[in-house]
Every structure is written in structure tokens, then in C-alpha cells.
């Protein structure tokens with residue numbers, strides 16, 4: 001089993017609605033270097049349905065998507 | 081002669097960099113920032129980028145920033161939103177007597193609805209005494225409102241001392257920072273009001289910082305934008321413009337403007353017999369000068385200067401058509417006559433040494449003419 005890399009930055013988007021959550025994540029990703037990892041917490045429901053897809057469409061890679069209590073934890077690799 | 085614009089407290093000329101930052105959101109990036117498709121995302125990104133910039137500039141968190149239509153709406157929202165959310169039995173507000181009309185008017189309206197409002201006096205330079213704030217607080221006080229910088233006379237209030245008293249007593253502090261925003265560090269207040277058109281941004285856009293934990297009732301209900309606190313499709317071009325404008329100010333710039341303002345003050349007070357400074361000598365907003373020129377009516381002065389190519393004002397733009405003397409100047413203790421003989425000259429980052437010299441000469445001429453033909 002490969003060990004998960006430590007995220008370089010964290011962003012808690014619990015309580016932030018769509019599409020402001022994806023937009024806020026994209027703004028943070030813009031400020032990071034390609035290949036770095038951003039850990040994001042998003043709510044269940046609409047957010048987990050939309051955010052990974054939006055980040056993917058903008059050229060970033062969701063490498064981990066897992067339950068984190070009532071929310072979801074995403075690990076996103078910054079696209080080039 | 082190209083006009084000399086010295087009415088920057090009323091509004092500023094938009095910076096070309098701000099206009100460039102706004103333009104795409106009125107053309108190819110026209111999407112609704114609430115839409116979840118790519119067009120919406122592009123717009124939402126601009127909004128969230130600006131929200132982050134505002135949060136940094138106000139020493140706040142992005143989720144504490146609510147965009148709205150400007151300083152007037154944000155002040156109304158801060159005051160009415162707090163009042164409407166207050167528990168039954170708590171119906172008291174404390175406000176300084178020299179606030180902008182968009183603060184005083186909602187307070188006055190609340191009074192007609194049974195609220196009690198304590199209006200804090202100011203000293204002869206426009207300063208609120210923090211001790212007066214402490215003495216005004218009651219168990220039923222829900223909000224204290226003291227602006228960071230006065231729009232007519234530039235007085236910079238002792239906001240840190242007032243904030244400490246409010247925090248100690250558990251009463252939220254609202255501070256209108258429209259005039260001071262980006263020209264100095266933000267006020268340490270729970271509710272902070274800013275707008276774009278005073279800082280070389282567009283008109284019709286502003287923001288309210290609401291500290292996490294405070295509950296306000298919205299003024300506008302509808303589509304649930306801004307976490308349900310301010311319904312209405314977001315003004316993406318305006319928000320992008322506000323964000324851009326916030327990045328432009330600097331301490332060096334404020335120092336340079338203050339130096340020019342001090343030179344203008346010295347020249348005017350020296351050139352015009354009987355001229356007196358209104359407002360503080362120190363702790364004054366860098367852009368502001370306000371002088372009393374006895375023997376001239378402010379209205380006639382503004383008109384005479386206008387003919388000579390100098391744009392100035394009597395005081396608040398919103399009150400400039402009014403015949404009543406300024407509530408700010410009378411609160412300092414000026415007679416109605418002296419208040420009526422006062423003129424506000426407000427500078428920007430674009431004001432030049434040559435302009436202040438020419439403006440002083442124009443003012444000298446205008447005063448001489450008015451005093452000889454009253």
C-alpha cells in the first residue's frame with residue numbers, strides 16, 4: 001500500500017454552498033504550484049456531487065475522496 | 081485649464097486597472113455566479129477571488145464578507161439587520177452624532193419604531209470620547225456604531241479603544257470605513273462597511289464584514305445568494321472591480337497624499353485672511369481638508385470654484401443640495417453661519433503639487449470676489 005502524501009494546504013468548505021465552494025477551491029488552487037496537494041472538506045449532498053467534478057473540469061485531479069464524519073475529505077492535486 | 085478634481089470624498093475617478101479587471105465580466109464572462117456550469121464557475125471564481133482579497137484587507141475570513149450595493153445598503157443592513165435579529169426587550173443603539181446619513185437615517189427610523197438611540201457627542205475636532213461609549217452602554221444595547229473616518233472632516237476615531245470597551249461589554253461594534261478603506265489598517269470592528277467608489281472603483285458595489293457568530297436578518301430576501309444574507313444576482317463586474325481597487329492602495333501612497341493635503345492646508349490658511357481649519361490637526365484622514373471661510377457662503381464658493389475649474393464641495397455629497405447646515409460641523413460647535421461658510425477639499429492619489437497651488441489661487445480669487453460682492 002502506498003502512503004498518502006501530506007497535503008500542502010487545507011481548505012474547509014463545510015457550510016459553503018455551490019458553486020461558491022468550487023469557486024473558492026479553484027481560487028486557492030490558482031495560488032498553488034502544479035503537483036501540490038490541497039486538502040478540502042466539503043459537505044455531503046450537492047457539494048460532494050459538484051465540487052470534484054468542477055475541479056476536474058478545470059484541470060485538477062481529485063486523488064482521494066473519502067468520508068470524514070458528516071462531511072467529505074478531498075485530496076486534490078494541482079493541475080499544470 | 082483641465083479641471084482640478086478635489087471632491088474625492090464624494091467619489092473618485094475609477095482606476096484604469098480596475099476598469100480592465102471588470103470588463104470581462106460584462107462581456108465574455110457574463111455568467112451568473114450562482115450557476116454550476118463553466119460559465120457560472122468563471123464568474124463565481126472572480127467573486128471568490130474578490131471575497132478573499134476583501135477578507136484579507138479587513139483582517140476577516142472570506143465567509144464573513146457579504147457583497148451588496150454599496151455603503152448605504154451595507155450600513156442599513158448592519159443596523160437594521162442587527163435590530164431585527166435582536167431578542168425581545170433589547171432595543172437600544174449607540175451611534176456617534178457625526179455619522180453618515182446612511183447610518184443616522186436607519187437609526188432615526190428605528191426610533192419611530194420604539195427603539196432608543198443614544199447619540200454620542202464629539203469634541204471640537206470631531207472625536208468621540210471612548211468614556212462616553214462606556215457610559216452609554218445599557219443591558220439592552222445591541223449595537224454601537226462609530227465610523228472610522230468622518231466623511232466631512234476626516235476625524236479618525238479612537239476605534240481600538242471603543243472596540244475594547246464594546247468587546248469587554250459584549251456589544252457588537254459597527255464601523256463605517258467607506259472613507260478610510262485601503263488608506264489605513266481596517267477598524268477592529270465586528271461589522272465593517274466598505275464600498276468601491278471611494279477607492280477608484282465602480283459605484284454601486286460594497287461589502288459588509290459580519291464577524292462569525294453575529295446574527296443579522298437580511299434586508300433582501302429571495303434567491304438565497306450570499307448564504308441567504310443578501311439575495312440578488314451578484315454584481316460580478318462590480319465585485320471584480322472592488323477586489324481590484326482594494327489591491328491598489330498603499331501606506332506610501334497615503335503618506336504622500338497626507339503631505340500634499342498638509343501643503344494645501346498651509347497654503348489656504350496662509351493665503352486667505354480669516355480662514356480656519358475645521359476638524360482635527362492630527363489623526364485626520366490623509367485625503368481630507370475642510371476649512372471655514374467666513375464671509376462666503378459655501379454654496380456660492382462651490383459654484384465660483386466650479387467656474388474656475390475646481391471641483392469642491394460643502395460637505396457630504398448627499399447633503400450638498402440641502403439648505404440645512406452640516407450636522408457634522410454643528411456637532412463640533414460651529415455656528416450655523418460658520419458651518420454654512422465651510423468648504424471641503426478632498427484629494428486623491430492623482431492630485432498633484434501643481435493642482436493644489438492652482439486650486440489655492442482659484443480659492444483666493446473666489447473668496448475675494450464673494451467677499452467684495454456678498
Ligand SMILES: Cc1ncc(COP(=O)(O)O)c(C=O)c1O
Nearest residue numbers: 150151152180231256258259275
Ligand atoms: C462615510 C460614508 N458612508 C457611506 C457612504 C455611502 O456609500 P454609497 O455611496 O456606496 O452608498 C458614503 C458616501 O457615499 C460615505 O462617505
